[in-house]
Amino acid sequence: MSEVQTPQAAPSNKGPKDIxxxxxxxxxxxxxxxxxxxxxxxxxAxxxxxxxxxxxxxxTERDFATAAVYASYGSLVYASTVIGGRISDKILGMRRSIFLGGILMAIGHFVLAIENDIAFFLALxxxxxxxxxxxxxxxxxxxTxxxxxxxxxxxxxxxxxxxxxxxxxxxPLLCGWLAAEYGWHYGFGxxxxxxxxxxLFFWSGIRKGVFGDRGLPPSEEVINKKVLGIKQSVLIPILAFASAPGIAFLLSSYKSIGTEGSFFEEMNLVNVIFYALGVFILLYLxxxxxxxxVDERKKLFVAILITVFMTIFWGFHELSGSVITLFAARNVELSLMTAAQTNSLNSMFIIILAIPISLMWTSLAKKKRNPxxxxxxxxxxxxxxxxxxVLAIxxxxxxEDGLVPFAYLLLMYFLLSVGELFMSPVGLSKITDLSPKRIVAFMMGVWFLSSAFAFQVVGFIGKQLAIESTDADVGGFDTLTVYTDGFMLIAQYSIGAGLIVLIASPLIKRLMGNVH
Incomplete structure (x- = not known):
């Protein structure tokens, strides 16, 4: 999401202060x-x-409600970066934005440690x-x-x-352990x-002057400009804090607004907002x-396709924090870690695989065989x-209790991480290469919003795989069947999409021109 910004030019940093x-x-x-x-x-986690x-x-429909709130939270988290990035560019600068964001997030985490419904939605x-x-x-x-x-x-x-x-x-390892041993509020705390x-690390860097004059507001005139009699440097934090109740209202409106059989049957307010936003973006595109x-149209069409493919991938990938966590809690033999701690597996494999896969691309490039x-x-x-x-089978x-070996979950995260490393590092740069310069900022915004729309996919799948029960020990073969059948459908859709992309790759290559 970094490219939402327009970094200022920086002087060379080579010298004795380098580390x-x-x-x-x-x-x-x-x-x-x-x-x-x-x-x-x-x-x-x-x-x-x-x-x-x-x-x-x-x-009874707690899984449904959870899926709805999780999807709304994820969508709004990613959509907020587009707004925050623009405010930083035009008014606050990166330093003030980072401090404001960090303070707001810290407050959210500490409020989340309060076991209360109102506090929960405000915290998010x-x-x-x-x-x-x-x-x-x-x-x-x-x-910079x-x-x-x-x-x-x-x-x-x-x-x-x-x-x-x-x-x-x-x-996830530490917070999951604290939550399991001492209670939820310790993990959130x-x-x-x-x-x-x-x-504190960021403040320490500023205090020691390691950033020079980078990240400052565009100008003192802009930051001190008064709106409604209040300096923008003060007004924006006030508005940011004041936005919390409104966002909390959206999150708490997780119930469907439509009647049974209607188009809005399973939609809440956040779903409607993103559907409307999606229609607007498609019409504008x-x-x-x-x-x-003609040449711009070809490349722009590919940029849109790449964004759609990435949205599909993230929509399945982000199930790790919702449906897959519930699957781990209810239907996986966990002895080495808790269900919350399994959220660490993706990052673990990214750390292990990132350098080998990067070296593989470099080696293939030298042989002129880099895909x-x-x-x-x-x-x-x-x-x-x-x-x-893998999860489906x-x-x-x-x-006899409907629990599957942990090895299946481990292998699943390994394969998913490989897929992530094939797609994520290259997608962002291709959007900038393929988009006409006059609309590159808009296309970057669309790219980042694709992650927000991916969470709408997460919510939809989560609702379809929701288990209706108030039993604290829900699990066994009933839930196993629901999850594995759902995973099989996801596998079919993802493999099908992958095959379509591979079959269409020669045509897509021609549309891309000299963009690799």
Missing amino acids: LGHPQGLFYLFFAELWERFSFYGMR LLTLYMVQVIFEAL SFIIAGNGFFKPNISTFVG LYEDGDTRKDSGFTIFYMGINIGGWVA LAGIGMLAGL AFILFKAS RTPYKFGMGLLFAGISFY SGTSAN
Whole structure:
């Protein structure tokens, strides 16, 4: 999400202050992001289980309600980055945005430690608002540390993203353990402490001057401009805090607004908002395609296809925090870790596989056999489909209690992580390469919103696989059948989409022209 921003040019940082050949500032940002991701993924690992076992415990359709809220939360979290990124660009600058976002997120995590329904929805709202300011700016800040053309930039981002995955790996293990041993509020509280630790690292870097003059507001005139008699530097934080009740209302409106048999039968307010937004984006894209030149139209069409493919992939991938966590809790033999802790497996495999797969692409490129983007996307969707097929057939090895061996879940996450590494690193850069310069910012916004729409897919699937029960020990073959049948359908759709992409790859290559 970093490219929502327009980084300012940075002077060279080569010299005695470098650490391991990189600017000092990189390592302060590395630890700030590590701890922020620690807080985010630590909370996410507990979120679905907390809703099922505490917030909606008394509801027969608690899985349905959980799926609806989880999807709304995920969609709004990613959509907020587009708004926060623009505010940072135009008014606050990256430093102020990161601090504001971090404070809001820390408040959200600590409020989440209060076991109360109203506090729960308010907490998620603060995290959504905070993520919108924090997430799109911290990554962009890394880019400002390097001059244009600096060959260290790619490896700098590799180091930075390793921090993301370290946070995503460790957090579910620790927060999950605390929640299981001492209670939910300890797990959520640790996530909040992680967020504060990230802010302290960032503040320490500013205090030591390692960022120079980077990340400041566009101008003092802009930041001090008064709106309604209040400086924008003060007004924006006020509005950010004030937005929490409104977001909480949207999250708490998880019940369907339509009658049985109607188009809106399973839709809530957030679903309707995103459907309307999706229609607007499609109509605007159609208008852009109509106005574009023939060559632009070809490349833009591919950019739209890539975005759609990525939305499908993330829609299946993000089930890890919802349906797959419930599957692990109810139908997997867990001895080494809890269901919440299984959320660490994806990041663990990303850490293990990232360098080998990167080296594989480099080696293939030297031999002029590096697959072009459509082939990588097709393979990524195939790997995702196979990973769900593994879960779908796991039922054949279930014991008398309907529990399947942990090895199936481990293999599933391994394959899904391979698919992620085939798709995620290349998608973003191709959007910028394929989009006409005059609308590249808009296309970047569409790309980031695709993750928000992916959570609508997550919610839809979660509702279809919802178990109706108030039994705290729900599980066994009844739930196993529901989950494995659902995983088989997901596998078929993902494998089918992957095969379509692979078959169409020669045509897509021609449309892409010289873009690799």
